[in-house]
Amino acid sequence: QSALTQPPSASGSPGQSVTISCTGTSSDVGGYNYVSWYQQHPGKAPKLMIYEVNKRPSGVPDRFSGSKSGNTASLTVSGLQAEDEAAYYCSSYAGSNNLIFGGGTKLTVL
Amino acid sequence: EVQLVETGGGLIQPGGSLRLSCAASGFTVSSNYMTWVRQAPGKGLEWVSIIYSSGSTYYADSVKGRFTISRDISKNTLYLQMNSLRAEDTAVYYCARRAPSNWGLGYWGQGTLVTVSS
Numbered sequence: 252q253s254a255l256t257q258p259p260s261a262s263g264s265p266g267q268s269v270t271i272s273c274t275g276t277s278s279d280v281g282g283y284n285y286v287s288w289y290q291q292h293p294g295k296a297p298k299l300m301i302y303e304v305n306k307r308p309s310g311v312p313d314r315f316s317g318s319k320s321g322n323t324a325s326l327t328v329s330g331l332q333a334e335d336e337a338a339y340y341c342s343s344y345a346g347s348n349n350l351i352f353g354g355g356t357k358l359t360v361l
Numbered sequence: 362e363v364q365l366v367e368t369g370g371g372l373i374q375p376g377g378s379l380r381l382s383c384a385a386s387g388f389t390v391s392s393n394y395m396t397w398v399r400q401a402p403g404k405g406l407e408w409v410s411i412i413y414s415s416g417s418t419y420y421a422d423s424v425k426g427r428f429t430i431s432r433d434i435s436k437n438t439l440y441l442q443m444n445s446l447r448a449e450d451t452a453v454y455y456c457a458r459r460a461p462s463n464w465g466l467g468y469w470g471q472g473t474l475v476t477v478s479s
Contacts, residue, residue: 254405285464289406296455296472297398297406302465340406344464348419350396350408 255280255341255353262359263331271356273324273341279351281322285344288317288326291355292337300339301326328358336360363387363468365456370473377446377477383439383456383470391434394459396466397441399452399475407452410441411459424450446477 256274263269273280273288280286286304289297299308301317304324314329324343328335341353369381383395397409410420410430418430429442439456453474457466 287465289466296469297466298469299465299467302460303463308465308467342406342408342464348411349421350464352406352408355405
């Protein structure tokens, strides 16, 4: 399967909201509610921020929210803070015990 | 506390073999769904393999037939045996624990770098 499509970059000022998209197909994003989002700071391991499209693990601020429409999932970060500057990756179950990731989006807090 | 610690990375020549280890603490590897994910330098994440609590294993097409995921119950450790290594296998390899009810990878190790080069 091909990687999910994410914009290479996104940006916003502190306090603003930013939305990152993740586009797949009916065989992955559109076919299952198993979309996850990960935050990765430079040199660090990824951290799960959203699972099952819109659920937050314990400890993740409610400023992070997820949604899905058709073959496109989205991550919205509200009330941007400096520490939100990182790379964000989406992933989706793609059937047959396969998981695919997006190419990643570098979020810059201006 | 859940912890995952990968070891075994290093410089290896094309065509060579390497075995990565992922020592777990705070939970039992054999009772969980464990995965390997890799990240080439400056690139995105790529799922590599998964082993279920049942012992069933699955692989990405890019490594099928060359990599083998396994676990040692007595050592509570996950492994990735990598054979016929290629330059494009160069990456940081992470082990991660998958939630049983969804495909979120909630716990990750710090990663170990594998460099395939002559």
